[in-house]
Amino acid sequence: MPIVRLEIANGIASTEQKKAVIRRMTDVLVEELGRNPEYIFVVIDEVETDNWGRKGQSLTELWQEREARTGKEEP
Numbered sequence: 792m793p794i795v796r797l798e799i800a801n802g803i804a805s806t807e808q809k810k811a812v813i814r815r816m817t818d819v820l821v822e823e824l825g826r827n828p829e830y831i832f833v834v835i836d837e838v839e840t841d842n843w844g845r846k847g848q849s850l851t852e853l854w855q856e857r858e859a860r861t862g863k864e865e866p
Contacts, residue, residue, distance in 0.1 A: 793820050794832045800850055801837040809835050 795816050804812070813833040820831050840850035848856075858864050 792830045792832070793824065793826055794834065795820070796834045796836065798836045798838055800843055801839050804835075804837075 797812065797816075812835065816833045817828050817831045820826050821828050840854065843850045845853060
């Protein structure tokens with residue numbers, strides 16, 4: 792019973808994108824491992840950007856800094 796766990800920052804993927812990821816991850820395991828899709832589980836955990844850090848700062852802070860520099864809003 793394969794289980795795929797994927798963590799992404801909250802708000803970076805639409806519902807349709809998450810559905811596509813689940814479908815394609817399932818397809819890979821069916822094709823590569825020969826598993827029955829009935830028993831393949833894909834879990835997407837969305838982590839708040841205040842709880843995800845890089846370079847000693849939260850993603851919220853990093854994205855705010857980038858937006859201030861470039862005018863480009865994240866995600």
